[in-house]
Structure formats: C-alpha cells, structure tokens
Amino acid sequence: MPHDPARDSAQDTARDTAHEVVRDLLTRSNALGADPRFTNYAGGNTSAKGTATDPVTGAEVELLWVKGSGGDLGTLTEDGLAVLRLDRVRALTGVYPGVEREDEMVAAFDFCLHGKGGAAPSIDTAMHALVGAAHVDHLHPDAGIALACAADGEELTAKVFGDKVVWVPWRRPGFQLGLDIAAIEAANPQAVGTVLGGHGITAWGGTSEEAEANSRWIIETAERFLAENSVAEPFGPLLDGYAPLPRAERRARAAALAPVLRGIASHDRPQVGHFSDADVVLDFLAREQHPRLAALGTSCPDHFLRTKVKPLVLDLPPTADLERVTARLAELHEAYRRDYQAYYDRHATPGSPAIRGADPLVVLVPGVGMFTYGKDAQTARVAGEFYVNAVNVMRGAEGVSTYAPIDEAEKFRIEYWALEEAKLARLPRPRPLATRIALVTGAASGIGKAIATRLAAEGACVVVADLDLEKAQAAAAAIGSTDVAVGVAADVSDAAAVAAAVDEAVLAFGGLDLVVNNAGLSISKPLLETTEADWDLQHDVMAKGSFLVSQATARVLIAQGLGGDVVYISSKNSVFAGPNNIAYSAVKADQAHQVRLLAAELGEHGIKVNGINPDGVVRGSGIFAGGWGAKRAAVYGVPEEELGAYYAQRTLLKREVLPEHVAAAVVVLTAGELSHTTGLHIPVDAGVAAAFLR
Numbered sequence: 001m002p003h004d005p006a007r008d009s010a011q012d013t014a015r016d017t018a019h020e021v022v023r024d025l026l027t028r029s030n031a032l033g034a035d036p037r038f039t040n041y042a043g044g045n046t047s048a049k050g051t052a053t054d055p056v057t058g059a060e061v062e063l064l065w066v067k068g069s070g071g072d073l074g075t076l077t078e079d080g081l082a083v084l085r086l087d088r089v090r091a092l093t094g095v096y097p098g099v100e101r102e103d104e105m106v107a108a109f110d111f112c113l114h115g116k117g118g119a120a121p122s123i124d125t126a127m128h129a130l131v132g133a134a135h136v137d138h139l140h141p142d143a144g145i146a147l148a149c150a151a152d153g154e155e156l157t158a159k160v161f162g163d164k165v166v167w168v169p170w171r172r173p174g175f176q177l178g179l180d181i182a183a184i185e186a187a188n189p190q191a192v193g194t195v196l197g198g199h200g201i202t203a204w205g206g207t208s209e210e211a212e213a214n215s216r217w218i219i220e221t222a223e224r225f226l227a228e229n230s231v232a233e234p235f236g237p238l239l240d241g242y243a244p245l246p247r248a249e250r251r252a253r254a255a256a257l258a259p260v261l262r263g264i265a266s267h268d269r270p271q272v273g274h275f276s277d278a279d280v281v282l283d284f285l286a287r288e289q290h291p292r293l294a295a296l297g298t299s300c301p302d303h304f305l306r307t308k309v310k311p312l313v314l315d316l317p318p319t320a321d322l323e324r325v326t327a328r329l330a331e332l333h334e335a336y337r338r339d340y341q342a343y344y345d346r347h348a349t350p351g352s353p354a355i356r357g358a359d360p361l362v363v364l365v366p367g368v369g370m371f372t373y374g375k376d377a378q379t380a381r382v383a384g385e386f387y388v389n390a391v392n393v394m395r396g397a398e399g400v401s402t403y404a405p406i407d408e409a410e411k412f413r414i415e416y417w418a419l420e421e422a423k424l425a426r427l428p429r430p431r432p433l434a435t436r437i438a439l440v441t442g443a444a445s446g447i448g449k450a451i452a453t454r455l456a457a458e459g460a461c462v463v464v465a466d467l468d469l470e471k472a473q474a475a476a477a478a479i480g481s482t483d484v485a486v487g488v489a490a491d492v493s494d495a496a497a498v499a500a501a502v503d504e505a506v507l508a509f510g511g512l513d514l515v516v517n518n519a520g521l522s523i524s525k526p527l528l529e530t531t532e533a534d535w536d537l538q539h540d541v542m543a544k545g546s547f548l549v550s551q552a553t554a555r556v557l558i559a560q561g562l563g564g565d566v567v568y569i570s571s572k573n574s575v576f577a578g579p580n581n582i583a584y585s586a587v588k589a590d591q592a593h594q595v596r597l598l599a600a601e602l603g604e605h606g607i608k609v610n611g612i613n614p615d616g617v618v619r620g621s622g623i624f625a626g627g628w629g630a631k632r633a634a635v636y637g638v639p640e641e642e643l644g645a646y647y648a649q650r651t652l653l654k655r656e657v658l659p660e661h662v663a664a665a666v667v668v669l670t671a672g673e674l675s676h677t678t679g680l681h682i683p684v685d686a687g688v689a690a691a692f693l694r
C-alpha cells in the first residue's frame with residue numbers, strides 16, 4: 001500500500017487524544033483517591049472513554065480506560081488501568097444471561113480487551129462501560145455511604161439532591177448493577193450521579209473535570225446535609241466509666257492486652273496486628289449505642305473481607321481488672337467463633353468457598369482502642385482504616401436516620417463470593433516468615449542489621465532495637481516502610497528500657513514471635529588488664545541484657561500462646577579457649593548456657609531457643625571497626641583491610657564469614673524447616689576445629 005501522510009497524521013492525533021484522556025483520568029483519580037473522605041483505601045474506581053487507533057486496521061476505535069482490579073486510586077498509574085474495546089463490552093448486553101449468571105461476564109471481559117488490556121478488569125467494569133457519559137467515578141465516601149446505609153436512604157437522597165442524584169436499590173456489584181445505573185442515567189438526563197443503596201456513589205460527566213466536580217459536589221453536599229441535620233449525639237450519651245484512659249495508661253493497657261488479643265485473632269491462622277487509639281474510635285466506644293451499632297456490622301462491600309462482618313467488642317470498662325478482662329475475652333472469643341460458624345452455616349451453599357477462619361479481625365476495647373488484624377501489617381492497618389470509615393458511616397446515618405446496612409445474607413454473598421475467592425487463590429504464596437514479628441537487639445549495625453534485613457526479606461515484620469533511636473530508625477527505614485520495620489531505642493542492660501521497647505514492638509505489630517539476642521560489644525584484654533568496669537559492662541550488655549530481653553519477650557510469647565523462637569548470637573568464643581579474652585568469652589559462655597536453660601524451660605510453651613556461634617565477622621562489624629580490628633590486625637601482622645581474608649585462611653573452608661551468613665542461619669532456625677530443634681548452637685565460622693561442639 002502506498003504511504004499515505006494524511007493517515008499518519010490522523011493516527012498521531014488519535015494517539016495524542018488517547019494520551020490526554022489517560023493523563024486526565026490519572027490526575028482525577030489521584031486527586032479523588034488522596035482524600036480518605038472520598039473513598040476508602042483501594043476502594044472505588046474511575047474511567048474514561050476515548051478513541052485510539054487500532055494498530056491492526058489503522059481505523060479509529062472507541063476504548064474504555066478503567067481502574068483495574070486491586071490498586072488504589074490515590075496512587076493509580078497507567079499500569080493499573082484496564083483498557084477495553086467499548087463496542088465489545090457494550091455488545092455483552094446481547095449475550096447477558098441474566099442476573100443469576102452475571103458473574104460469567106467477568107470472564108467475558110477478557111474477550112473485550114484492547115491488545116493485552118493492561119490490568120485485570122474489575123467487577124465494576126460493566127458499570128463504567130454501560131453508563132453513556134464519557135467519564136465515570138464510582139466511590140465509597142463516608143458521607144455517601146451514610147445516606148446509602150440509612151434506613152430511609154431513598155427518601156433522604158431525594159431530599160438532599162432533588163432529581164440530580166438518583167437512588168439505586170442495593171444489589172451486589174456486577175453486570176446487572178451496571179445495567180441498572182445505565183438505565184437511570186438514560187431515563188434522567190438531568191442527573192449527575194446515583195447513590196447506590198448499601199454501597200456508595202457513582203457520578204459521571206461529559207469531561208473529566210465535570211465528572212470530578214460532580215463527585216465532589218455529591219460528597220460535599222451529603223457531608224453538609226449530615227452536619228447540618230444531625231442529632232446532637234448520634235451514638236447516644238457518654239457511658240459512665242467508659243471514658244478513654246489517659247494516653248500513657250492507654251498505651252500500657254493496650255500493650256498488656258495485645259498479646260492476648262493476637263492469640264485470639266490467630267486461633268485459626270497467625271495474624272499481624274495494628275493498634276489505633278484514634279479519637280473517632282475512642283469516642284464511639286465511650287458512648288451508649290456502640291454495642292448495638294457494632295453488632296450491626298460494617299457497611300461497604302469492600303469491607304467484609306478485611307473486617308469480617310462484625311467486630312468483637314469487649315463489654316468491660318477500661319478500669320476492669322486485667323485478669324477479669326482476659327477471662328472475659330476468652331468467653332467472648334468463643335461466642336464470636338460460634339456465632340461466625342453459625343452465620344457461615346446459615347448462608348453457605350454447596351458451591352460456597354470453605355470457611356476462612358472464625359476469629360475476629362477487629363477487636364474493640366472501650367477506653368483503650370481498636371486492634372485490627374491481617375496477613376501483614378499493611379492489611380491489618382487498612383482493616384483499622386476501614387473500621388474508622390464504618391464508624392463515620394454509622395455516625396452519619398444515625399445522625400439523620402437509623403443505620404441499616406445490607407442484610408446478613410447479602411454480606412455473606414460478598415464475603416464468600418466465588419470471584420473474591422478466585423482473587424485470593426491467585427495471590428502469591430506467602431513468604432516463609434510471613435505473619436512473624438521479630439525483635440532484633442543491636443540491629444542498627446553489623447550482624448544484627450543483616451539479620452533484621454534478611455528476616456524482613458523473608459516476610460517478617462521487624463523491630464530494630466539499639467542504643468540510639470536515630471540509628472535504629474535509620475536502619476529500619478533502610479529495610480522498608482513502617483509496615484515492614486520500625487526502630488526503637490533500648491539499652492538491653494536496663495530492665496525498664498527493655499520493657500518499654502517490647503511494649504513499642506507489640507503496639508507496632510500486635511505481638512512478637514521471634515526474638516534475636518544480638519546486642520553486644522567486645523573488650524579483649526588479658527586477665528591482669530581487665531578492669532571491674534570492663535567485666536561489668538560485658539556482662540551487663542550480653543548476659544544480663546539477653547536475660548532481660550528473653551524475660552520480657554517470653555511474657556508476650558507465653559500470653560499469645562503461639563509458640564515462638566528465641567535466638568542467641570553467642571560466639572565461637574563461648575566454647576573456644578584462648579588468651580586475652582576473659583570477660584568477653586566468659587559472658588559468651590553464659591549466653592550459650594542461657595540457650596540450653598531456656599530451651600528446657602520454655603519448651604512447654606512451644607518456644608524454641610537456639611544459638612548461633614559466629615566467628616571472624618569483620619566486614620560491617622562495629623566491634624571490629626571500633627579499634628579491635630586494628631589491634632587484631634597488628635597482632636597478626638596484616639593490614640586491617642585484609643583481616644577478614646586472614647581469618648578466612650585459618651578456617652577449614654578457607655571462606656570469609658559475612659554478617660549475611662549469620663543471618664541465613666537465623667532463617668534456617670526459625671522459618672519452619674527446623675521446627676523440631678531446640679537447645680542447638682549452629683557454628684557459622686567457616687570451620688574452626690577447636691570450636692567444634694561435642
């Protein structure tokens with residue numbers, strides 16, 4: 001075919017337009033997603049229709065760009081968009097077999113993709129395609145859901161918006177909901193959007209700016225209406241004795257309860273926890289109506305998988321005796337499990353996915369706060385955000401009406417939806433240390449830092465504890481976000497400091513599973529030169545320090561009832577006898593025997609206690625960099641930078657030992673393969689015959 005320049009420029013124009021459409025869609029999505037009032041994390045979706053050139057025919061085709069499954073509007077990028085041929089998605093109406101089989105349409109979306117189609121199309125794709133307007137936003141704003149979950153939501157919607165926003169009765173998201181909304185749009189040319197009963201809102205516009213303005217207008221109008229018309233105390237009057245404890249007491253109480261609660265949440269499968277004492281939550285729990293409302297459960301369809309249909313609520317005031325609280329929680333947990341199993345049995349059909357555990361994912365403790373759970377820290381944190389959304393929704397709805405979320409059978413149809421189950425089945429296999437919460441002492445440097453880094457890489461949440469807060473936080477930040485690692489300050493030789501660090505760890509991730517006693521220092525001197533202060537310092541940090549850390553963390557491990565691991569970084573010197581090392585080597589032998597003693601004592605709680613004997617780890621070690629390495633190098637007559645290689649030549653394997661090799665041994669001991677091993681020491685020394693264990 002001869003080259004046709006006119007056609008080239010038509011293609012350029014189509015490409016430019018497509019580019020602009022995508023750019024505007026992302027700008028709008030990011031703006032709407034950035035505000036938690038507008039939509040919950042990863043909730044809602046946006047779309048735009050436009051034209052592009054079909055690379056096969058050279059003709060112009062109409063496309064739909066729509067946020068794909070998963071991902072969050074606030075951080076949406078082009079990779080998160082599904083791209084479909086509009087004519088083909090709309091043609092699905094011709095083969096649509098009816099609401100009973102609407103889920104089949106999701107697989108049909110794959111036959112509507114443009115090219116590879118980008119991200120996987122979500123269940124809401126039909127809504128975006130079938131609505132005629134070029135730009136569509138579907139959002140889960142607290143104020144919108146408050147109207148959507150009010151007992152008289154339909155009348156309220158008419159009262160608030162007149163005929164500009166139309167009520168759509170609840171229906172599970174899917175093809176039929178898309179048809180419903182499209183029919184409303186066609187029948188109401190004056191309308192700019194809908195309130196979706198029991199769910200959220202959908203707004204549209206001819207341009208991207210118009211759609212965004214309409215979304216904002218609906219949300220802000222709903223917010224204003226709720227603010228201006230609410231009764232004074234939507235959650236009822238304050239309850240006697242349920243006022244929040246002062247902050248320090250509240251945190252201490254939360255830390256004391258956290259291990260018990262994590263044990264409860266992890267009965268069926270281990271969970272990571274998140275704690276929040278946000279004012280919204282404390283106020284809700286301080287008021288008369290909270291038990292009734294909490295029992296009604298959360299509202300938005302996005303919530304159930306993350307929050308379960310309802311939370312577990314402690315029915316005792318914050319000043320109740322801790323033992324009584326623990327006993328009561330055990331009763332409430334049992335009742336919760338029975339109740340959840342009954343809910344499952346009431347609604348499950350032969351084709352339903354298996355029950356996914358009967359433990360609560362949200363636990364509310366009046367006067368103290370909210371504990372939420374998930375497969376990792378981010379999921380646990382988002383479950384908490386969702387419950388805050390739910391509290392806001394309940395406040396809004398109760399302020400102007402009565403909170404009336406969708407009924408239990410519909411909640412079940414969402415929670416155990418085959419499409420959701422398929423999504424869960426597609427998730428990657430969890431990493432070996434997923435859900436494990438680790439505390440590593442002395443982890444701002446050397447071996448400890450390598451251990452913390454490796455544990456996080458294997459899926460653990462890690463608490464980096466060290467003398468200096470800034471260094472601990474910097475080491476944690478180098479590992480990952482605060483959903484992965486946090487830094488805390490602790491001098492392990494100070495019991496109060498250790499207790500405070502353990503509390504912080506427990507509040508950060510909900511509990512503890514894996515403790516590494518690594519903090520240490522080395523003063524290498526002959527007997528006659530070793531001062532009393534040298535002796536005391538070595539023993540305070542390493543013998544007493546590990547004792548204090550083991551004691552404070554064992555309290556948590558025992559209260560959780562989930563077993564656990566304690567690992568001591570002892571040393572070759574715990575068994576090897578050489579000159580000029582009396583204080584260091586003696587205290588390393590002390591640590592090594594702590595391993596055996598605690599293995600004997602903690603076995604009945606399922607807690608394994610093991611040790612590692614490293615030797616000659618020069619690179620990255622603060623101990624060697626702090627002058628000791630220079631001294632050893634001088635003794636052996638080698639340049640300091642060759643000390644590691646020099647040590648390597650003394651080993652059986654002739655290999656230099658690095659911090660990462662010690663970290664690997666910690667993983668071997670804790671990641672599951674050595675599940676039946678306790679009281680063991682693993683040498684990581686490249687082979688030193690004089691330090692063989694026998």
Ligand SMILES: NC(=O)c1ccc[n+]([C@@H]2O[C@H](COP(=O)([O-])OP(=O)(O)OC[C@H]3O[C@@H](n4cnc5c(N)ncnc54)[C@H](O)[C@@H]3O)[C@@H](O)[C@H]2O)c1
Nearest residue numbers: 442445446447491492518519520571614616617621622623
């Ligand atoms: N480097 C080796 O060859 C070697 C060999 C055998 C055993 N070890 C042991 O490994 C552990 C780590 O040593 P490294 O070589 O990585 O040294 P390092 O100096 O690089 O790291 C030790 C960390 O412990 C911290 N620390 C010291 N006192 C503390 C206290 N009171 N409370 C909290 N943190 C404290 C330090 O601030 C430092 O960050 C030590 O127990 C050491 O005895 C090291």
Ligand SMILES: [Zn+2]
Nearest residue numbers: 044140199200
């Ligand atoms: Zn939705």
